Each structure stands twice: as structure tokens, then as C-alpha cells.
Amino acid sequence: MDIEIKKILLDHKEYADKQVTIKGWVRNNRAQKEFGFIDLNDGTAFESVQVVYEDKQLENFREVAKYNVGSALTITGRVVLTPKMKQPFEVKAETIVLEGDSQEDYPIQPKRHTREFLRENAHLRPRTNLFNAVFRVRSVVSFAIHKFFQERNFVYLHSPIITASDAEGAGEMFQVTTLGNTKVEEGHKNDFFGKKANLSVSGQLQAEAFALAFKNVYTFGPTFRAEKSNTSRHASEFWMIEPEIAFADIHDDIQLAEDMIKYTIKDLFEQCASELTFFNKFVEKGLIEKLKNVLDSSFKRITHKEATDILVKNNDQFTIKAEVGEDLATEHEKFLTKYFNGPVFVIDWPKDIKAFYMRMNDDLKTVAAMDLLVPGAGELLGGSQREERLDMLEKRMKEMNVHDEDLWWYKELRKYGGNKHSGYGLGLERMIMYVTGVDNIRDVIPFPRTPKNCEF
Amino acid sequence: MDIEIKKILLDHKEYADKQVTIKGWVRNNRAQKEFGFIDLNDGTAFESVQVVYEDKQLENFREVAKYNVGSALTITGRVVLTPKMKQPFEVKAETIVLEGDSQEDYPIQPKRHTREFLRENAHLRPRTNLFNAVFRVRSVVSFAIHKFFQERNFVYLHSPIITASDAEGAGEMFQVTTLGNTKVEEGHKNDFFGKKANLSVSGQLQAEAFALAFKNVYTFGPTFRAEKSNTSRHASEFWMIEPEIAFADIHDDIQLAEDMIKYTIKDLFEQCASELTFFNKFVEKGLIEKLKNVLDSSFKRITHKEATDILVKNNDQFTIKAEVGEDLATEHEKFLTKYFNGPVFVIDWPKDIKAFYMRMNDDLKTVAAMDLLVPGAGELLGGSQREERLDMLEKRMKEMNVHDEDLWWYKELRKYGGNKHSGYGLGLERMIMYVTGVDNIRDVIPFPRTPKNCEF
Numbered sequence: 001m002d003i004e005i006k007k008i009l010l011d012h013k014e015y016a017d018k019q020v021t022i023k024g025w026v027r028n029n030r031a032q033k034e035f036g037f038i039d040l041n042d043g044t045a046f047e048s049v050q051v052v053y054e055d056k057q058l059e060n061f062r063e064v065a066k067y068n069v070g071s072a073l074t075i076t077g078r079v080v081l082t083p084k085m086k087q088p089f090e091v092k093a094e095t096i097v098l099e100g101d102s103q104e105d106y107p108i109q110p111k112r113h114t115r116e117f118l119r120e121n122a123h124l125r126p127r128t129n130l131f132n133a134v135f136r137v138r139s140v141v142s143f144a145i146h147k148f149f150q151e152r153n154f155v156y157l158h159s160p161i162i163t164a165s166d167a168e169g170a171g172e173m174f175q176v177t178t179l180g181n182t183k184v185e186e187g188h189k190n191d192f193f194g195k196k197a198n199l200s201v202s203g204q205l206q207a208e209a210f211a212l213a214f215k216n217v218y219t220f221g222p223t224f225r226a227e228k229s230n231t232s233r234h235a236s237e238f239w240m241i242e243p244e245i246a247f248a249d250i251h252d253d254i255q256l257a258e259d260m261i262k263y264t265i266k267d268l269f270e271q272c273a274s275e276l277t278f279f280n281k282f283v284e285k286g287l288i289e290k291l292k293n294v295l296d297s298s299f300k301r302i303t304h305k306e307a308t309d310i311l312v313k314n315n316d317q318f319t320i321k322a323e324v325g326e327d328l329a330t331e332h333e334k335f336l337t338k339y340f341n342g343p344v345f346v347i348d349w350p351k352d353i354k355a356f357y358m359r360m361n362d363d364l365k366t367v368a369a370m371d372l373l374v375p376g377a378g379e380l381l382g383g384s385q386r387e388e389r390l391d392m393l394e395k396r397m398k399e400m401n402v403h404d405e406d407l408w409w410y411k412e413l414r415k416y417g418g419n420k421h422s423g424y425g426l427g428l429e430r431m432i433m434y435v436t437g438v439d440n441i442r443d444v445i446p447f448p449r450t451p452k453n454c455e456f
Numbered sequence: 457m458d459i460e461i462k463k464i465l466l467d468h469k470e471y472a473d474k475q476v477t478i479k480g481w482v483r484n485n486r487a488q489k490e491f492g493f494i495d496l497n498d499g500t501a502f503e504s505v506q507v508v509y510e511d512k513q514l515e516n517f518r519e520v521a522k523y524n525v526g527s528a529l530t531i532t533g534r535v536v537l538t539p540k541m542k543q544p545f546e547v548k549a550e551t552i553v554l555e556g557d558s559q560e561d562y563p564i565q566p567k568r569h570t571r572e573f574l575r576e577n578a579h580l581r582p583r584t585n586l587f588n589a590v591f592r593v594r595s596v597v598s599f600a601i602h603k604f605f606q607e608r609n610f611v612y613l614h615s616p617i618i619t620a621s622d623a624e625g626a627g628e629m630f631q632v633t634t635l636g637n638t639k640v641e642e643g644h645k646n647d648f649f650g651k652k653a654n655l656s657v658s659g660q661l662q663a664e665a666f667a668l669a670f671k672n673v674y675t676f677g678p679t680f681r682a683e684k685s686n687t688s689r690h691a692s693e694f695w696m697i698e699p700e701i702a703f704a705d706i707h708d709d710i711q712l713a714e715d716m717i718k719y720t721i722k723d724l725f726e727q728c729a730s731e732l733t734f735f736n737k738f739v740e741k742g743l744i745e746k747l748k749n750v751l752d753s754s755f756k757r758i759t760h761k762e763a764t765d766i767l768v769k770n771n772d773q774f775t776i777k778a779e780v781g782e783d784l785a786t787e788h789e790k791f792l793t794k795y796f797n798g799p800v801f802v803i804d805w806p807k808d809i810k811a812f813y814m815r816m817n818d819d820l821k822t823v824a825a826m827d828l829l830v831p832g833a834g835e836l837l838g839g840s841q842r843e844e845r846l847d848m849l850e851k852r853m854k855e856m857n858v859h860d861e862d863l864w865w866y867k868e869l870r871k872y873g874g875n876k877h878s879g880y881g882l883g884l885e886r887m888i889m890y891v892t893g894v895d896n897i898r899d900v901i902p903f904p905r906t907p908k909n910c911e912f
Contacts (some may be wrong), residue, residue: 072702099703123874124665176631194910214592239614419528
């Protein structure tokens, strides 16, 4: 019977003394004269299974003993419980068939490799413990986020990737063209879309259009930044989740974000216990406690003014001095999460450091924006209530020099039943880094894109 | 109590005579002297709710009577069962509050609009019955596909959008650049990624790398074609689902595809009964029967040779004459699904009309490829077993003039435990068109991109 290793692991007593057929790749092969051990991993679980093979049992014992790490095998054998060992069972091989051999220079040997080396072998690195765990967690977290919104009857919206507007002014954009060897700037009229086209930095504006029809919607898709910043927290291509909710103010928005974060972490504990244990041991000590604390805490909510008041009193601890009305530096974010010993929503930000579409508060100085700061990672997500008053929106667009010819439709949303609505954006990679402890964004993206790096 | 209209609809007897607060947008407002009717839709369900309001009850009766279509309202009232009417209940308004007014020139009036007009108002069209139904179905189908794979322990992989290789040779690609006003072709070294970069046409090759680590994986993301074909079935930007399974041959691949299609349609019947009834009545008569037939049928499997033999015998019926060894035209695909009265997998295609990575059959003339043809829509998905033998792969790459310097890593997968594996690609839009009956791809994408069209 063909069976996934995950299924045996979940219920190994059920399989005691039964014959199973497992198919996977050799992580390690240690042969002695009359017997040997293979660690076989089939990718369905974090754990490998130890297979014992013996000369007296296998016709091809001598060949098996030479199989290189990385080889693909089909192994039929019996499950033997080993209650005194570290692994609860092993498989005693009856037949071993080579499905795909591996050459001796296989780069992923059973030893420690640097993260840099593994990035250069991004096509093979999911075969290591670390990346097996990271990319399964990425998959599980992605699906948990979908479940969270779908269970709440949100409509999943595919916002466009190619766009003609740099709406948010969120940074440099990649241009999309088919002009090839003619001058791009001169030829927009002749280009594929008849105008300048870019890769989207956010699906929010389009999500707003859908929220004003479906009430509750979310996007889940790739977004792009063409900034030449080579940091461990920035990639040129990354995935964002952007819910948008109508008839909802900034406080509803905050509650949704808190519920989503907790739901996702809870689901992760249920689905990926082995992976979290591994990260806790080898990547970030205290990770599990950190995540449990998030589940148990009620997220603090303070205004930007309250936050900076606290920071100013502690300015002797900062390289960059905090100031009321100014943006928060990373060290300030860290201080605040320590100060409150848990996640903190900072709301009501000075209008001048936030985007044009955020709703003006009655003080005419701050906007109904929110950032969620979490211990260890700083800003995890950001959002706002949207300006639904057309006159206020147009004023802000003018002040902030936003080209409005591309946004006629966005303004129209305010003319036709444009009521109160809010939303936020979560960077998937930030979330994966937070829940795994992996500190470089290049190590949570299957094939990362950064300046001068577009291999694979 | 704030409540979604969907919840009242699901359980309207529970809410009989109870007070509810609903929030949504006016689809229609018909006022008489002493009372009026508002059709309110809140986007959580296909159906609107009829609200009755009376002068004697409402202080603001005169204003309410003038609210334009499209206005956003909060309505508190009592649920009254109306067993003799078409709708099972209505809401008798106690208070009506205007949350966002709508101007008189609101484009989406309660009358029939052309699809072309609605495309020009893509920001407002989800407020119509048709697009409310289409985009909810798109969301439900997307999630059903995720559920199908996640329940089977597949790992969801985000394959890269920006890529340096035109691996499949699948057609013209969009170029991604930050060079702006310098000549793009001359400047690849100076461009953002230090080389020519394009928008991906498929995540398959990267999915293969992950399948050879995780066994079963899938992608779900946007893909791009820069072909200037303005047809009702082609868009420049569309979403693909690409599962890839290791230790699996073409027959396992076919079984997976059949199971996925059936699972998705079954889920759709459970989640979107109202929407399917609407499509069946107004978009494609016989749709529901067509989809039920798919659920009940076992998909036929024939070779390309068998298919063309049948077609050649019926060549008097075709404009394009069928030939053994040649590709199938749309009319041939339609004939075959009629001939077998249901979905048909065509396998073992002539190598010269298929991609380089498909596995050569023992006859050295055909490859282990499969296309699924469905009644009404022709090709719904296509896939293949992949060539895992390095020497055969390299021979095919040479014959088909595939640049292999970009694909060193893809070839390496064959050197290191590269065993039998297979996969397929499903175009999400094709699937949505098939299950809704909507015949233009522009009408199943929230904000479609086609040549000379990049609005919103």
C-alpha cells in the first residue's frame, strides 16, 4: 500500500507490523557490511523516516548501499515500533527500488550549509530541514488566511497586477513594456497598452471598488517595488493580503486585523507543530512562547500622540530621537512593543506622513490610520479608514500632488454610495518571518527577486 | 442587531418578527405617496431584500423617497414573512439612515446595460446582478481549488512573477524594466535585475523543483501573455493553477485533474445555488444540466491518434480538415465532446506540437501530454508527464531551440533524484467561463487587461 509518511507519523501504532510502500528522497545513507540505514523524506511531513535494510533481505543490497544522498526511492517494508528510540518507529525494508539516482556532487549533503549557499541553490533548498519547514509554513499560513476570510463570507478579489496608475505613490515602480529596442519613454502611445504601464504596488484602490459592492472583500496577490534597497526586509516581488470592509471604521478594521493574526497563529500551532518546534530550537529561541503570548494577549491600542509622548520621555535610549508628529523609527517600534509587552496598534497618525486616501480626523491634523507593531518584528501590517468624502479626498490629492486623471473611477466611488469603509495590508513575507523567526526575506520566498538577482 | 442579508436569507424563519439592522446599497427605490419600496443589496448574497417604508413610520419619509439608486443605507426594521410572495420575507423599516448618497447620474440604473458599457464602468459593475454573481463564483471557485489541494496535503507555492527565462516559449512576453528613457535592449546589464526580465507565462518549471522536494505542490497566481490577439478568450493577464506531483505518471495526473474539476463543481453547487440558477436562466440555458452531467460522468480517455481517426472519418463536417499527427482545431474539440457526450482527455500527442519538457513515449513520436476537452468550452486544461531523463531532455531542448543557459537548474533537477513527475495547468478564467456560461474573458476578470486596455 502506497502511503505518505505524514499519514504513518500521525497514526504510527495503526501501522505496526503492517507492510507499507513509501516513496521519497534519501537524506542520508549509512551502510555497514551487512546492513544499512536510510533516512527517507517524502516531503509530506517535516520528519524523515529511518529505513533499515539488510543484506540477507535485499538482493540489491550492494547497490542500495551506494545510493547517493538525493536519490529517489520506492521502499516497501514493515513498520516496526521502536518505543525506546527517538523516532517512534522505523521501516524494515523488503524491497528498495531506485526511481531516480543522484550524482555524487549533489550539493545538499547531510551537513550544515550557509544560507547564502542555499540561496544559490534555490531549486534544491526545499530539500533541507529549514526550507522544508519554511515553505510548508508559508503554504499553511496562506491557506489559513484564505480560510479566515472565506469563513466570514469575504469575496476574494484578484486585483490587477499590471496597472497604469501609481496611485499610492508608494515608491518606485517597474515598467511593463513590449517596445523592446525603441525608446520606452517616447513610445507610450505605441506600447502594448497604449500608455505607460507598471507593476502594481497595491490592490487597495481596486479592492475599495469591490468592497463598495460586496461589503467585505480581500485580495491575495503579488506586489512589486523597484527600490534598489538591498536589505534583509525588502524584496522586489512579494505577496500582500489586503482586506477591505464597507460600513466599517478604523476600529472595526483593527479588530479584523487582530482576529486574523490570532486565527492564523492558532491554525499554525495545529498544523505545523513539528516545524514550530524546529524553529524554536534552531532559528529563534523563544519563538513558541512569543507566539503563544500573541494568542493570549489583547492587543494594546494607543494614538500616535500617546506613543510619541512615551518615546520622548525615553529619548535617552534612542539613536534617532523621537518627536511628536514625526514617523516612528524601528528602534521606537521595538521600544513600544517592549514597553507594552505585546502587540500594539498605533492609530491616528499625523496626516503629512501618511497616504492621500486615509480619512481625515476631526482635528484636521491626523488621519484614521493604524499600524500594528509586534514584538521582535516591528510593523507587521498597516491600514486605515478611507476618505469617503469627495471634497476632502480631492483636497488631499491636490495637497499631495496625486495625478487624478488616472483616478476618475476612484473618485466616482465617492459620488455613488461611497460610505464609510476601511482596510489594511499585510505583507505575507513579514508574517512568515515573524512566525518562523527567519530574519532574511530572501529565505521565506521560494525564488526571491532583489536588485541584480533574478535567477531561476 | 447588525446582520448580513445572507444570514437572514439562510434562516429567514428564525428572524420572523425580529428587529434587524441591515446595511447596503439601493438597487431600486419606488416611492408612492404614503409608502415606498427599496431593494437593498449588501453584497453578502446574490439576492436583494425588499424593504417597505411608510410615511406614518418614518420622520424622513420625504427624503428617503428621493434617495437615488446606488445610495448606501442603514435600515433598521422588522422581518415580516411573506409566504405568498416571490421573496419569502420583507423588512418593514423603522428607521432609514443615509450613509453615503448617490448622485442622479449614477450609471448603474435598474435596467439592462450592455456588457461593453459595464466594462467601461468596471469599478461599478460588481453592483449588478451579473457581476455580483460572476465575481462571487470566482471567489468561491478559487477557494474550492485551494481546499481541494490543501485537503490532500499539497504545498501551495508562490512561483516567481518576474523571471529571466522564456522557458516554455509559450508566446510573447512582457518585459519588466526600470530603465525608462534609455534604450532597453542595449541596457540589460544596467537594468534592475542586471539582465532581461519578463513577466512569467507559467510557474511550472519552478513548481517542478518544489514537487521534487514536497512530492505534491501547486501554484495559484497570475501569468501573462503579450500577444496582441483581441479575442473573447484571451487576456494579457490571467490566473493559473498549476499542480505538480512527483512519483506520478500521466494517468495519475489525469485522475487528479478529473477529481479537481468534480470537487470544484460540487462545491459550487453547494455554495452558489442562486448564482447558478441565475446563469442558467439568463446567461446559458442548460448550464446546470451541463455541470451536473460533468459530476455524473466518468471522463473519457482517448489517444490523439484515436481522436484524429474519428475526426478524419467525419471530415466532411469540418472547415479545417483533421489530420493524424496534427493539432486539433476548436471545431474538432467540440465534435469530440459531442461525440462522447461529455468531457474527454486526449493523451499521447505528436511531439512536434508540444513543449520540450513533456516526456517522450516509447514510440519516440508522441509525448505523454494530455488536454481535457469539455462540452461547450473546448480545452479546459492541459498537462503532461515531465521528461525526467536528462539525455532525452537535452536532446529535445536542442531540437526545439530552447536556450539552456537559463535552465541549468532545471536540468540539475534531473541529475539529483529526478524521478517520475507530472502536472497540469488550469486557466482560472477558462474555468469561470465554463461554470458561469459567460463567454467573454473580459467579463470574468475584475479589471481585465487586453491590448490597448489598462484602465482602472
